[in-house]
Amino acid sequence: xxxxxxxxxxxxxxxxxxxxxxxxxxxxxxxxxxxxxxxxxxxxxxxxxxxxxxxxxxxxxxxxxxxxxxxxxxxxxxxxxxxxxxxxxxxxxxxxxxxxxxxxxxxxxxxxxxxxxxxxxxxxxxxxxxxxxxxxxxxxxxxxxxxxxxxxxxxxxxxxxxxxxxxxxxxxxxxxxxxxxxxxxxxxxxxxxxxxxxxxxxxxxxxxxxxxxxxxxxxxxxxxxxxxxxxxxxxxxxxxxxxxxxxxxxxxxxxxxxxxxxxxxxxxxxxxxxxxxxxxxxxxxxxxxxxxxxxxxxxxxxxxxxxxxxxxxxxxxxxxxxxxxxxxxxxxxxxxxxxxxxxxxxxxxxxxxxxxxxxxxxxxxxxxxxxxxxxxxxxxxxxxxxxxxxxxxxxxxxxxxxxxxxxxxxxxxxxxxxxxxxxxxxxxxxxxxxxxx
Amino acid sequence: xxxxxxxxxxxxxxxxxxxxxxxxxxxxxxxxxxxxxxxxxxxxxxxxxxxxxxxxxxxxxxxxxxxxxxxxxxxxxxxxxxxxxxxxxxxxxxxxxxxxxxxxxxxxxxxxxxxxxxxxxxxxxxxxxxxxxxxxxxxxxxxxxxxxxxxxxxxxxxxxxxxxxxxxxxxxxxxxxxxxxxxxxxxxxxxxxxxxxxxxxxxxxxxxxxxxxxxxxxxxxxxxxxxxxxxxxxxxxxxxxxxxxxxxxxxxxxxxxxxxxxxxxxxxxxxxxxxxxxxxxxxxxxxxxxxxxxxxxxxxxxxxxxxxxx
Numbered sequence: 001x002x003x004x005x006x007x008x009x010x011x012x013x014x015x016x017x018x019x020x021x022x023x024x025x026x027x028x029x030x031x032x033x034x035x036x037x038x039x040x041x042x043x044x045x046x047x048x049x050x051x052x053x054x055x056x057x058x059x060x061x062x063x064x065x066x067x068x069x070x071x072x073x074x075x076x077x078x079x080x081x082x083x084x085x086x087x088x089x090x091x092x093x094x095x096x097x098x099x100x101x102x103x104x105x106x107x108x109x110x111x112x113x114x115x116x117x118x119x120x121x122x123x124x125x126x127x128x129x130x131x132x133x134x135x136x137x138x139x140x141x142x143x144x145x146x147x148x149x150x151x152x153x154x155x156x157x158x159x160x161x162x163x164x165x166x167x168x169x170x171x172x173x174x175x176x177x178x179x180x181x182x183x184x185x186x187x188x189x190x191x192x193x194x195x196x197x198x199x200x201x202x203x204x205x206x207x208x209x210x211x212x213x214x215x216x217x218x219x220x221x222x223x224x225x226x227x228x229x230x231x232x233x234x235x236x237x238x239x240x241x242x243x244x245x246x247x248x249x250x251x252x253x254x255x256x257x258x259x260x261x262x263x264x265x266x267x268x269x270x271x272x273x274x275x276x277x278x279x280x281x282x283x284x285x286x287x288x289x290x291x292x293x294x295x296x297x298x299x300x301x302x303x304x305x306x307x308x309x310x311x312x313x314x315x316x317x318x319x320x321x322x323x324x325x326x327x328x329x330x331x332x333x334x335x336x337x338x339x340x341x342x343x344x345x346x347x348x349x350x351x352x353x354x355x356x357x358x359x360x361x362x363x364x365x366x367x368x369x370x371x372x373x374x375x376x377x378x379x380x381x382x383x384x385x386x387x388x389x390x391x392x393x394x395x396x397x398x399x400x401x402x403x404x405x406x407x408x409x410x411x412x413x414x415x416x417x418x419x420x421x422x423x424x425x426x427x428x429x430x431x432x433x434x435x436x437x
Numbered sequence: 438x439x440x441x442x443x444x445x446x447x448x449x450x451x452x453x454x455x456x457x458x459x460x461x462x463x464x465x466x467x468x469x470x471x472x473x474x475x476x477x478x479x480x481x482x483x484x485x486x487x488x489x490x491x492x493x494x495x496x497x498x499x500x501x502x503x504x505x506x507x508x509x510x511x512x513x514x515x516x517x518x519x520x521x522x523x524x525x526x527x528x529x530x531x532x533x534x535x536x537x538x539x540x541x542x543x544x545x546x547x548x549x550x551x552x553x554x555x556x557x558x559x560x561x562x563x564x565x566x567x568x569x570x571x572x573x574x575x576x577x578x579x580x581x582x583x584x585x586x587x588x589x590x591x592x593x594x595x596x597x598x599x600x601x602x603x604x605x606x607x608x609x610x611x612x613x614x615x616x617x618x619x620x621x622x623x624x625x626x627x628x629x630x631x632x633x634x635x636x637x638x639x640x641x642x643x644x645x646x647x648x649x650x651x652x653x654x655x656x657x658x659x660x661x662x663x664x665x666x667x668x669x670x671x672x673x674x675x676x677x678x679x680x681x682x683x684x685x686x687x688x689x690x691x692x693x694x695x696x697x698x699x700x701x702x703x704x705x706x707x708x709x710x711x712x713x714x715x716x717x718x719x720x721x722x723x724x725x726x727x728x729x730x731x732x733x734x735x736x737x738x739x740x741x742x743x744x745x746x747x
Contacts, residue, residue, distance in 0.1 A: 108500035195692035248692035401697035
C-alpha cells in the first residue's frame with residue numbers, strides 16, 4: 001500500500017514540477033488566450049487520465065488540456081480542491097467521485113453545469129447515475145465518466161482444480177467456501193476488506209439498503225435497516241467461521257494471499273481488473289469474472305467506485321472545461337485512449353460497446369475474460385434509489401474507524417455499521433446540516 | 438529570546454553601544470518578520486476561525502452560511518468524547534513516554550561519558566542513527582514489524598509461545614511509545630551528553646579522589662549539573678507528545694489497527710480540516726492543544742526552576 005502511495009506522491013511532485021516548467025515557458029513566450037488555443041488545467045488521479053488528455057490534445061486545436069496528477073481524493077486530493085476553490089485558484093475541471101458530489105455541492109465547491117445543455121445527454125446514462133449527478137433534481141452538477149457495478153473476480157484455474165463453480169447466491173457462496181476448505185484448509189474463498197467503506201456501502205447497496213435520503217427536505221440516515229443487517233451479519237458469520245479472511249484490501253498480505261492462491265475471489269468492479277493486472281501480472285489468464293452472488297431471486301448489483309467530471313466554482317475557463325468534460329464523457333476516442341491502462345467502465349451507455357472491444361483487445365490481462373458481458377448486465381441492476389450523504393469523506397473515515405476497531409469480533413461488523421448511524425447523525429448536525437430524527 | 442538578547446547588548450563598551458543598538462533591529466528584523474508571517478499570523482487567524490461555524494438551510498443545496506458561533510466550538514470540543522479521549526491518550530502516552538525516554542537518555546549519556554566505555558564514537562553514532570530515519574519511515578518499518586503474517590519479530594515471539602497483538606487495544610499505546618523511543622533516544626542522548634562534556638573535569642576528579650564510585654559520580658555530581666539540559670529535553674518531549682500524529686496516523690492508515698482517525702487531538706484536527714472541510718472546528722482543537730502545551734510547558738519550567746533554586 002505504502003510504496004504505491006509514495007510512488008504516486010513522487011509522480012505528483014514530478015508532474016507539478018513539470019507543470020511549473022510548462023507554465024514558466026508559457027509565460028516566457030507570452031501566449032495569450034486571444035490568438036492561441038485556450039489552455040485549461042485538469043486535476044485528477046484516475047488512471048488513464050494522462051492518456052485521455054494526450055488524445056484530446058492531439059485531436060483538438062481550440063482547447064489544450066494540462067493534466068495535473070493530484071493525490072487520490074480521500075488521501076488529500078479533495079482537501080487540495082477545497083483549499084484551491086476557497087483560495088480562488090481552482091483548476092478548470094476536476095475529478096469528483098459519486099459519494100463526494102453532495103459534499104462538493106453543499107459546500108459550494110462545484111457549480112451547476114445545466115447551462116451547458118447537458119440535460120440532452122441524460123438518456124445516455126443509467127438512471128441511477130444521472131440521479132447522483134443531479135441530486136437536487138433542479139440542476140446537473142457533473143458529467144459521469146465511469147461507473148463501477150460490482151462483480152466477482154475468481155481464480156478460474158483453481159475453481160476448476162477444486163471442482164467449484166462461481167456461486168450465484170450468497171448462500172451458495174458460503175457453501176462454496178466450505179467446499180474449498182474441505183479440500184484446502186489454508187485457503188479462503190475471499191479476502192473481506194473490513195475497513196473499506198466503499199466496499200461495505202457497495203455491498204449494502206446491493207443488499208437493497210438505502211443509507212441516505214433527502215426526500216423529506218432534511219437529511220435522513222438509516223444504516224440499521226434489515227438489508228444492511230442481513231449483509232453485515234452474513235459476513236460476520238463467514239469471518240467467525242474462518243471461511244473468509246478479514247484483511248485490508250490490496251495491502252501486502254492480501255496481494256501475497258492472491259499470488260499464492262490462498263484467496264480465491266475478489267469482490268470488485270471493472271476497474272479492479274487493471275489493479276489486479278498491476279499487482280499480479282503473472283496471473284494473467286488465470287482469473288475470470290462472474291456476476292455478484294445475489295440475495296434473492298432478483299439479480300442486483302451495487303456500485304463500487306466510478307468518477308465524474310465536475311466544474312469547480314471559480315473555474316477560469318468554464319466553456320473550454322465543459323468542452324473537454326463532454327468529450328471525456330461521450331467520446332469513444334476517450335475510452336479507447338484509456339483502455340491500455342484502465343479497465344474502468346464508461347458511464348455512457350453509447351460507449352460501452354467500444355469499451356468491450358477495446359479492453360479485451362489491448363489488455364492482455366482481461367483478454368478472454370467474461371468482463372464485458374458480466375459488467376453490462378450488472379450495470380442495469382443497480383438500485384436507483386440509493387443516495388449519498390453530504391459529508392462522505394468524513395463519514396467513510398468514521399465507518400472505517402468503527403469496522404477496524406471491531407474487526408474479527410463476533411457480530412462486530414453488524415454492530416459497527418448499525419452503530420455508525422448515530423455517529424453520522426451527530427457529526428452531520430455538528431457540521432451544520434439538518435438531519436431528521 | 439528577544440529580552441535575553443536586548444539585556445545583554447548594553448553591556449558592550451560605551452562608545453559602540455549606540456552603533457550596536459541600531460544593528461539589533463536590523464539583525465533581528467528578518468526573524469520577527471518571518472515569525473509574524475508564519476507563526477503569529479496563522480495563530481491569530483486560527484483563533485479567529487474558531488469563533489465561527491457553518492450552517493446549511495434544508496438539505497444544503499444552496500451552500501453554507503458562515504455564522505458567528507461564540508464559544509460554541511469550544512463547548513463542542515470540551516464535550517466531544519473523541520477530543521477528550523484523545524487528550525487522555527496523549528497525556529497517558531506522555532506519562533509513559535517522557536520519563537522512559539529521559540531516563541534512558543540520561544543513562545546512555547552517562548555511560549557514554551563514563552571513562553569505562555570503549556568504542557565511544559561508535560556507540561554515539563549507533564544511538565543517533567535511528568534519529569536520522571524520518572518518523573514516517575520509522576513508523577512504516579515498525580508497522581511491518583507489528584503486523585501478523587508479515588513480521589519476523591512476531592514469528593520469533595511465537596516460538597516462545599508469546600502471541601502479542603501490537604496493533605489493538607491498550608497495547609497499541611506502548612507500541613507507539615516504542616517507535617518514539619527508538620526514534621528519539623539518540624537525539625536526547627546527544628543533548629545530555631553534550632551538557633555532560635561541559636562539566637568541569639576538576640569537580641569529577643575531586644569526587645573521584647574522595648573515593649566516589651563511577652555510579653555515585655554519575656548520580657550526585659554529573660546529573661545535577663546537566664539538569665537544565667534534561668529539563669529542555671523533557672519540555673521538547675512533552676510538547677512533541679501532545680502533538681502526536683505521524684506514528685498513529687500511519688498505523689491508522691494501514692487499516693489493521695484499532696487506532697481511529699481521531700485518535701489524538703492533532704488527528705482529530707486533521708480529520709476535521711481535511712476530511713470534513715470543517716476548518717472552524719479544526720482551528721478550535723488546535724487552539725486548545727496549544728493552550729494545553731503552554732500550560733504544561735509553563736508548569737514544567739516552574740517546577741524545575743523551583744528545584745534549581747533549592
